[in-house]
Amino acid sequence: MKVSEIIDQLGLKVISGEKGLDREVSGAYVSDLLSDVMGNAREGQIWITLQVHQNVMAIASLKDMAAVILVKGLQANENTIHHSDEEQIPILSSSLSTYEITGKLYALLNKQ
Structure with missing residues (x-):
């Protein structure tokens, strides 16, 4: 499944990294601890987090993640957005909690 399909299905907002919306998603990883991620x-997972600083994109890029979802309507910092656009790794936003x-x-x- 592509990032763009997940956006449509879950009603996510695209913050940045639009050029990476065709990335294939292999699963997800949920953590707010950067060293854990x-x-x-x-590779290919979507990272769900509440972290918004530019180190998020450094790790997402290092691990070649498909996208990052920020929870609770959080917005990424400007440097994070810039890095997302450069790396073509989308940052998405959801108003939902991490759990939801x-x-x-x-x-x-898992319905595929």
Whole structure:
């Protein structure tokens, strides 16, 4: 499933990284601890977090993640947005809590 399809299905808002909307999604990783994501996330996953600073994109790029979803309507910092556009890794936003968006994404990815 592509990032763009997940956006449509879950009603996510695209903040940045529009050129990466065709990335294929292999799963998801949920964590707010950067070292945890760096050590355990896998290529092609969507990262769900409440972190908004530019280190998020450094790790997303390092791990070649498909996208980042910010929860609770949070907005990324300007530097984070710029890095997202450069790396073509979309930053998406949901008004839902981490628990809610994770459950919805899990159900969506596992109905295929």
